[in-house]
Amino acid sequence: MRADEFGHRLELLLRGREMSKLGFARTLQARREPRELNGEPALRKVDRSALYAFLQGRDFPPVDTLAEMAEILDVRLGWLAEGEEPMERDVPGAPPPIWVIDGHRGAWKRPSVPKRLEARMAFDEVFFPRSGGYKEAEPIVQTIFGDLLSRRLRRRRKRGDRGPAYPLYRAETARGLYLKCFLDVIDELPIGTAFSSPRFTSAFLSRVPGWVEDERV
Numbered sequence: 001m002r003a004d005e006f007g008h009r010l011e012l013l014l015r016g017r018e019m020s021k022l023g024f025a026r027t028l029q030a031r032r033e034p035r036e037l038n039g040e041p042a043l044r045k046v047d048r049s050a051l052y053a054f055l056q057g058r059d060f061p062p063v064d065t066l067a068e069m070a071e072i073l074d075v076r077l078g079w080l081a082e083g084e085e086p087m088e089r090d091v092p093g094a095p096p097p098i099w100v101i102d103g104h105r106g107a108w109k110r111p112s113v114p115k116r117l118e119a120r121m122a123f124d125e126v127f128f129p130r131s132g133g134y135k136e137a138e139p140i141v142q143t144i145f146g147d148l149l150s151r152r153l154r155r156r157r158k159r160g161d162r163g164p165a166y167p168l169y170r171a172e173t174a175r176g177l178y179l180k181c182f183l184d185v186i187d188e189l190p191i192g193t194a195f196s197s198p199r200f201t202s203a204f205l206s207r208v209p210g211w212v213e214d215e216r217v
Contacts, residue, residue, distance in 0.1 A: 004057030009080060011055050012113035013073045025051045031068050043068060098146050099123040103153025103164045122167035131178045133195030141204050145181055149174050151215035
């Protein structure tokens with residue numbers, strides 16, 4: 001564990017969540033009494049000076065304090081402590097979540113924390129509420145869909161489109177691709193077929209070669 005890297009991640013998170021240092025310290029302090037009432041080990045006191053020591057890389061919190069910090073900031077403990085992907089608490093470790101797919105060539109590079117939070121917000125507002133079935137689909141379907149989205153964004157980048165740099169644009173692009181890859185497939189299956197069913201997965205996979213060709217750069 002490197003205290004300076006932890007402090008940098010904490011700083012970026014506070015900025016990205018638009019949470020003041022004083023407000024964060026007070027929220028953390030407010031969790032001490034309930035823990036003690038529940039018979040849990042006492043939480044280390046984190047006043048303003050202690051928080052600045054963390055942010056400046058001069059100190060590192062104990063695990064129980066770190067866990068409380070991660071819960072308040074809604075990130076994985078492993079990410080906050082070590083930078084271990086993923087950052088988000090509600091996504092699996094691999095592949096990268098759909099909101100950070102941006103169509104760049106080469107190996108995936110993690111975006112900055114503020115950009116990542118902005119991208120998640122865009123997908124929460126534009127893509128997920130209007131794309132029923134995506135979250136229920138099998139992991140292989142979601143993985144391939146992410147690859148197709150990356151191919152589409154990459155193709156647009158190559159022709160000079162600057163849109164893929166913006167999260168809202170990527171969310172809208174994902175929504176358009178969803179109509180093609182999810183709704184077109186489900187419409188051809190018997191009424192009542194679930195997106196999570198093997199039947200949908202099989203039909204989806206059968207269409208992949210054609211979709212890849214469509215997105216060829």
